[in-house]
Amino acid sequence: MTEEKHIEHENEMVDDFDDLVSLGKEMEQISETNDEEKVNQTHDASIRSDKTEE
Known part of the structure; x- marks a missing residue:
């Protein structure tokens, strides 16, 4: 029984x-x-420990 190791897919990226x-760099x-x-979103200070409200 022989199987083709590479299977062609219709929606290959x-x-x-x-x-x-290239795809890896774009995803990164x-x-x-x-x-x-x-990181730049504002959040409730009680939830966000790295941001302190002043």
């Missing part, structure tokens, strides 16, 4: 290793942007 690297940038937005 990457075609080769370079696409995978999105993650960093989201992290910055979360």
Whole structure:
């Protein structure tokens, strides 16, 4: 019984290793942007220990 190791999918996001690297960099940038937005949000001081209300 032989199975093809690489299965083609209709909705592939990457075609080769370079696409995978590019996608990873894009996802990392999105993650960093989201992290910055979360840090800059205002929150209740009782919940947010890293921000002190002055």
